[in-house]
Amino acid sequence: MIDSLPVALVTGSTSGIGAAIARRLSHEGFAVVVHSRSSVEAGEALAAELACATYVQADLAHDAERVALIQQAVAAWGRLDVLVNNAGISRVIPHADLGAATSEVWHELHELNVVAPFHLVAQAAPALREAARRGRPGCVVNVSSHAGVRPKGASIPYAASKAALNHVTRLLALSLAPDIRVNAVAPGLVDTPLTAEWTQAQTLWRERSPMRRAASPEDIAQAVALLVASDYLAGEILLSDGGLNLT
Ligand code: NAD
Secondary structure, eight states: OGGGSOEEEETTOSSHHHHHHHHHHHHTTOEEEEEESSOHHHHHHHHHHSSSEEEEEOOTTSHHHHHHHHHHHHHHHSOOOEEEEOOOOOOOOOTTOGGGSOHHHHHHHHIIIIIHHHHHHHHHHHHHHHHHHTTSOEEEEEEOOGGGTSSOSSOHHHHHHHHHHHHHHHHHHHHHTTTEEEEEEEEOOBOSGGGTTOHHHHHHHHHHSTTSSOBOHHHHHHHHHHHHHOSSOOSOEEEESTTGGGO
C-alpha cells in the first residue's frame, strides 16, 4: 500500500513554512520525507505525527550531506516524486548599510539559497525523471521570496539570492521539461517565529496589502500544493503576497 504512495521531500520542514508544507502534502496523500539541519527531535516528532513519513537530518551547507539527503530520501520508499526546496536563510541588514553586507554574508546566503537548491535538484533529477515514466512528471517547487521579484526584503544579499533562485527556477524548468516540472512560490511576509518581531512589515501588510494581512504558513503550503497538483505549470514564480505588489 505504502509502496504506491507518491513521495515528497520537503527541506527545512521542522518549523515555519516547511512544516506546514509537509503537513499539507501528507494530507494530499504523499509519503513525506521531513528534513532539518539540526532539530532531530522535532523532525522525528513531525514524522511520527504524519500518516506516512520519515525524518532525515542534513546540513545543506555541505555538498556531501546534500547528496546523502537525496540518497536517503529515495531509499526510504524507493521513489521520489516531489522535491520542495524550502530550507533557506535570511540576514536582516538595512539596504543603505552597504558595509554590513560583507562578502561572507553574500557567500553564505548564495550557498544556502541558490547553490544548495540547485544541487538538490541535480541529485534528485534521475529519481524525479522516473516519476514521469510512472505517468506524472516529477515536480520541484522552490520557496523563494517576493524580495526576489521586487526591490525589497530583509537585505540586499537575501533579495539577490532569491532573485537568483527565481531565475534558476525558470532555467531548470526549461532544461528539465517535460519529465520534471520546476516552479517557485514567492511569499511576501509570512507569520512565523522568525518574523514575529518584524513590526514594521506586519503593519505594512495589515494596512497596505489588499488581503489586509500577512500570509500564514498554511497559505504558502496551499500555494505549493497548487503547483504540485498541476500537470502543466512550468517555470512559474507564484507571487504569494496577498496582492501587495498591486499597490
Ligand atoms: P524557518 O527559519 O522556520 O525555516 C528555514 C528552514 O531552513 C529551517 O527549517 C532551517 O533548519 C532550514 N535551514 C537553514 N539553514 C540550513 C542548513 N544549513 N541546512 C539545512 N537546513 C537549513 O523560516 P521560514 O520563514 O519558515 O522560511 C522558509 C523559507 O521561506 C525560506 O526559504 C525563506 O527564505 C522563505 N521565505 C520566508 C518568508 C517569511 O516571511 N517567513 C518570506 C519569504 C520567503
